[in-house]
Amino acid sequence: MDYRSTLNLPKTDFPMRANLSKREPEFLKMWEARGIYGKLIRQAKERTKYILHDGPPYANGNIHIGTALNKILKDIIVKSKFMAGFNSHYVPGWDCHGLPVEHEVEKSLGKKKTELSTVDIRKRCRDYATKFVNIQREEFKRLGIFGEWENPYLTMNFGYQATIVREFGKFLLNGSVYKGKKPVHWCPTCKTALAEAEVKYEDHRSPSIYVKFRMISKLENEFPALKGKPISVIIWTTTPWTIPANLAIALHPDFTYLAVDIGKEVYILAEGLLETVMEKFGVGNYKVLEKFPGKRLEGFKTRHPLYERESIIILAPYVTLDAGTGCVHTAPGHGQEDYETGVQYGLEIYSPVDDDGRFTKDVPFFAGQFVFDANSAVSKKLAEAGALLKEEVMVHSYPHCWRTNDPIIFRATEQWFISMEKTGLRGNALKSINEVTWIPPWGRDRIYGMIENRPDWCVSRQRAWGIPITVFYCSSCKQTLATQETIEYVAKLFEKRGADVWFDEETARLLPEGTRCPGCGGSEFTKETDILDVWFDSGVSYAAVLENRPELQFPASLYLEGSDQHRGWFHSSLLTSVGTRGHAPYCSVLTHGFVVDGEGKKMSKSAGNVIAPEEVINKLGADVLRLWVSAEDYKDDIKISDEILKRLADSYFRIRNTYRFLLGNLYDFDPEKDRIPYPDLYEIDRWALHRLQKLIFRVREAYERFEFHIVYHSVQNFCAVEMSSTYFDILKDRLYTFSSHSRGRRSAQTALYEILSALTQLMAPILSFTAEEVWQHLSGGEGKAESVHLTVFPEIKNEYLDEGLNERWERIWEIRAVVMKALEEARKEKKIGLSLDAQVHLHLPEKEYQFLKSYEKELKSIFIVSSVTLRPVESREEKEVKAEVLRADGEKCERCWNYDVSVGKDPEHPIACGRCVEALQG
């Protein structure tokens, strides 16, 4: 007789091979067709809200692995919060304005650009951004991300644009916005400001000059040794044309400076550069008169070498000893660092250069000259004044215009700023930082330090693709006009027609009729053409999205982005929210690290170590990518490599096979009819349920703490150790050989059903596709949810917890390990192959003997051998459990493969054991 067919072997059409790249899109279609996300939010409508507010990715290019990581992390949180019983409605967004899009559009236009109006360019920018929003949306959906994809937020939506105007309006009205000067990269050929991204660095020949600034302040009181001779501070620069704008000389506070007597006069310079400089000057005979740290000279005054003006000595930390003299020529209108120290010391941001790069007419000697041509004139004039000590030529890296390739200059221009101090923004922001939960905790220190030290926020840009700074200027008295009425009028216009109207319409039509200048009563106005920094756009997303959509909530429960956003979105959102609402827009901020390669190095095209999400999805599936996200501790940098992905794929298959085994053994189990009440379950099944409760506890807690790698490791361990190699292995005999409806089999199935449904739900936020696939295969009555994502996590059932039982089984597992070792020995000696070939004699100390006695009947199934006999050890000295392995007695039952003396007793089934005969009849 073919006994195989009389067994209850696993049966399922849940495939072993996942073929995720093909199967996942089918689930996406299913979710979409059945409107699963819509059902989810409807179902959760009345629940407590947990709102993760999406930081908008930039609408340019395809998503990369870092974007995928970020969105998957968000999705795991959103799904796990829904399953934990919250309403976690997720509205994704995109950042659409800004230079990168404008760049791409300009590139594609080429020379045609100059023929187009601002509005035309903006229209093309909008089309370009729309295209990439659509591309990225599909890419995100393919990852299995749930959210309101049909109605995301875009910073270029008319409503959003109006919000930007209103929010910036609040700053305009509260007195924190001012206009000031700031140096920007400026291309004299294009007559335009350039952003950092529009600048390329190339080698350039520049003059290199050493200039002396005669000391005016008397040094004798401080340094008696310096009495008598004229003293000069020596500076070095490669941009002689900025000498006319010199207002200060910067020294490092802690470097040692020297006063050096070279004969008729005394030079001041840094100790570390003395020899180099003296050699350059050809001075062989010199004497150091004084030594002092830079900070002792702070506030001393020198005379400008060309003009009747002072140049003050200031301190700056960026002074280096790499080149020059350690005394840095400072022109606050012509350099970034110069500007910052200039602001700090209250110096004028002096920049007497016009749009064409020519000196303005108030500059003696050089008025009207192009700055680069003026280099030699300046040197000549310095030489005439006796201030030029040395002139050379040097080749160095210098900024050039990306378009014309011409060298560019730093030039101070009028810009708009939000003050950090005028309304106490800095102090309030610092206070608000302490009210937020930062995960990990050092995020707080990081943003705190930045807010503490940052300069005022320069919010203006001289570009086309963005939101205009909606202020007006009175044509007659030049006064700035921005009132509640004008701001709201413009906001309403934007709401209806978009921000393009600002560039499309005449100024008069952007103002309420009859608007008068409050200063002079004038009725003619011009409009500002600068646009806002895009960080302001995304920085008010809470206002445009959270406050505008009633299904959401302000402040957000959570912001979640890469750690670079401490300077980016977390930062700008904090400032706008604190400035207008007095507190942070988020309760918690979670940051993740950056994706790096297997060696921990950053990914770059040039290094050739880039892994694209698309590749992973096509090769292994989105679920493997999601599993990767969950497995790594994202607080640190996150590694990815082919090996890591291979390991993850292996790990995925182990989990998948666990699901498959469970499904295969539940094909004939109807939980509503066949479930065995808990007290009647076999003890080992109750052990399994106890372990399951522990897993549920650990996993739910890990989700709550956003520690997804704990989820991954816990589930992985549970599947591999507690289930597959222990519980399932033991269960097979009962599941396969007992009659299908027997109490023993139903008891096992009762536990397996609980395990399967819990395991499916616990992994659903991570393995969103696979969990759904399992769920669709799971039997269940009317009450079964349409999708696993519509369910909530299993609760811990206290009645399933039994610590005493667990402890007993821990002892059994220890003894089982001893038996396994003995079996392995016997296997090596070729005594047995299958463990069922063996019988085991256990030699036990008294305590163990008494304990195992009560499990005597079950032990053979627990050890998966044909029989177990228990023997107390003879000597009391013996404390160890010993297992002796012998060939099993009796014949092998062809049905259950156990050896038993009953085989052959039944004439109808001469090669089956008594237990199997019963099962066959039963």
Place this chain on the structure above:
RNA sequence: GGGCCUAUAGCUCAGUUGGUUAGAGCGCACGCCUGAUAAGCGUGAGGUCGAUAGUUCAAAUCUAUCUAGGCCCA
């Protein structure tokens, strides 16, 4: 150059307030099974805890320096 952060087996992670021989899973090696079968089971080998110096009776854990790497500034 500055701020913040990271470094534990081939891979991913644990490692409480410093306290025996540093753990887990995967992978690997060897073996078993062929009734989860492109599966399953068993046994085993892998680590100077990035390096150095210190504090201590005792350091993966505390301190300093260095090295490698990441993010943000300059």
